[in-house]
Amino acid sequence: MNSLVHGIGMTSQRTRVRMVERLRESGIRDEKVLAAMGAVPRHVFVEQALAHRAYEDTALPLGFQQTISQPYVVARRIELLRANREGGPRELGKPLEIGAGCGYQAAVRGELSMQVYADERIAPLLAKARQILRGLRLATVRV
Numbered sequence: 001m002n003s004l005v006h007g008i009g010m011t012s013q014r015t016r017v018r019m020v021e022r023l024r025e026s027g028i029r030d031e032k033v034l035a036a037m038g039a040v041p042r043h044v045f046v047e048q049a050l051a052h053r054a055y056e057d058t059a060l061p062l063g064f065q066q067t068i069s070q071p072y073v074v075a076r077r078i079e080l081l082r083a084n085r086e087g088g089p090r091e092l093g094k095p096l097e098i099g100a101g102c103g104y105q106a107a108v109r110g111e112l113s114m115q116v117y118a119d120e121r122i123a124p125l126l127a128k129a130r131q132i133l134r135g136l137r138l139a140t141v142r143v
Contacts, residue, residue, distance in 0.1 A: 016041070019055040023075050026057075030079045036111035037075050042068070044132055045104040062102050064122050074105050078112065092116075100143060103129030110140040118143045 020038040028034060043054035045068055050060050059067040081092060092113040097106050100118035102125060110116045118141060120126040129143050 015055045019057075019071055022057060023072060026072055028072070028075045028079055030082055032112055033075050033079045033082065033108075036078070036108045037071060039111050040104065040107045041136070042071065042104060044136070045102040045107075062125060064125060066101050066122065066125060068102055068104050074108055077105070078109060082112070100129055101125055103133050103141065103143060106141050106143070107133060107136065107138055110138050113140060116141045 016038050019042075020034050023034060023037060028037075043051040046054050046060050046062070053060060055071070057070050057072050059070045059073075061067055078092075081095075085092075092109060094115045094117065095109060095113055097109065097116060097118040100106050100120040103118060103120075106116050106118035106129070118129065120129060120143065126143060133141050133143060
């Protein structure tokens, strides 16, 4: 496993598991979405000073008047996308994400898609997303 994924305390795998349990308690039912949420280390997408808050169900600032969406919103969006596919829940194919921000939602979608194409107009956010996604070795996400 990549060194970016490991964490201690509030950035540990155990903390991600608790986040997934809260999502389940909040009504997220798609087990593949829950697994994807648990697989992606949200703390690496936020500023280091906010890493201890990464698994709270809240949006966090990214700078440039942008935020990383709260985990419930990300999970619900992806759950709805999967549920509304013709024939019921299945893989998401090759989605295009406009306004990728730090790349967190694209990374979660990448766990459920053949390929994700993500676009971001704010150059520093785009550079950060590229750096993080490369570090996580997420071959299914292109920014």
